[in-house]
Amino acid sequence: MASHSLWSLSLGLLMFAAAALAAAPKKARELMWDVVLFGLGTGFQSKGSYLFGHFSMHLKLVGGDSAGTVTAFYLSSQNSEHDEIDFEFLGNRTGQPYILQTNVYTGGKGDKEQRIYLWFDPTKDFHTYSILWNLYQIVFFVDDIPIRAFKNSKDLGVKFPFNQPMKLYSSLWNADDWATRGGLEKTDWSKAPFVASYRGFHIDGCEASVNANICDTQGKRWWDQKQFQDLDKFQWRRLRWVRSKYTIYNYCTDQTRYPTPPPECKRDRDI
Numbered sequence: 160m161a162s163h164s165l166w167s168l169s170l171g172l173l174m175f176a177a178a179a180l181a182a183a184p185k186k187a188r189e190l191m192w193d194v195v196l197f198g199l200g201t202g203f204q205s206k207g208s209y210l211f212g213h214f215s216m217h218l219k220l221v222g223g224d225s226a227g228t229v230t231a232f233y234l235s236s237q238n239s240e241h242d243e244i245d246f247e248f249l250g251n252r253t254g255q256p257y258i259l260q261t262n263v264y265t266g267g268k269g270d271k272e273q274r275i276y277l278w279f280d281p282t283k284d285f286h287t288y289s290i291l292w293n294l295y296q297i298v299f300f301v302d303d304i305p306i307r308a309f310k311n312s313k314d315l316g317v318k319f320p321f322n323q324p325m326k327l328y329s330s331l332w333n334a335d336d337w338a339t340r341g342g343l344e345k346t347d348w349s350k351a352p353f354v355a356s357y358r359g360f361h362i363d364g365c366e367a368s369v370n371a372n373i374c375d376t377q378g379k380r381w382w383d384q385k386q387f388q389d390l391d392k393f394q395w396r397r398l399r400w401v402r403s404k405y406t407i408y409n410y411c412t413d414q415t416r417y418p419t420p421p422p423e424c425k426r427d428r429d430i
């Protein structure tokens with residue numbers, strides 16, 4: 160236990176350095192980042208909260224033996240029945256593939272995991288991971304290729320995040336009880352510190368106070384426009400490619416968990 164906290168501290172310090180670098184993005188907007196340490200892990204968050212928009216980050220994951228670690232990039236609201244949109248990168252032993260898990264929480268409830276392998280080694284170079292979130296859909300992109308679409312299926316009785324501003328978070332922590340091969344592979348602390356590098360954050364969102372439930376410019380920004388309300392043909396085709404070649408788990412097709420597939424799965428073209 161003692162050695163765990165020692166190592167997570169040095170991991171924390173390195174993350175602090177990475178966060179400081181990221182605090183000065185070259186792009187137009189100046190962003191402020193808080194660095195927060197929590198539990199056996201570390202991370203940072205955006206100062207502002209946002210209701211809809213486009214959120215992206217350039218990220219290079221922990222290289223070498225990263226088994227047991229999880230690096231995450233996510234949006235989350237602050238309340239008890241919270242909404243959340245997650246990218247989680249599950250580390251692995253040297254040379255073994257990372258898993259990218261995505262999830263969406265609405266009203267405090269998640270249980271919508273999807274898992275894919277990536278078509279490149281995410282520890283070698285920086286890649287762009289982004290989220291488009293508007294009233295019509297949530298889309299997860301890897302280097303501009305859609306890997307998941309979660310359409311607003313309110314009409315089918317499925318909750319959709321629409322009235323709780325979210326902050327952007329990034330973190331790195333130890334999750335060797337579940338992350339790698341379902342928890343069989345433990346974190347090798349002799350390989351610490353574990354470093355994930357961040358650069359070039361970009362947020363183009365409607366900034367709202369934490370307690371707001373609507374944004375001034377709602378419906379008027381670029382991400383609200385027709386062409387962002389659905390994927391186009393080409394994007395659906397790319398998504399099909401990801402699903403057929405790289406998907407290793409999809410809650411939509413997990414019949415043990417969901418004997419009747421959740422209603423949004425059909426609309427999201429997961430089934």
Ligand SMILES: *[C@@H]1O[C@H](CO)[C@@H](O)[C@H](O)[C@H]1NC(C)=O
Nearest residue numbers: 249250251255256258339340
């Ligand atoms: C790690 O590697 C093993 C063996 O190749 C694989 O089964 C597993 O899906 C990989 N990823 C994770 C996060 O467990």
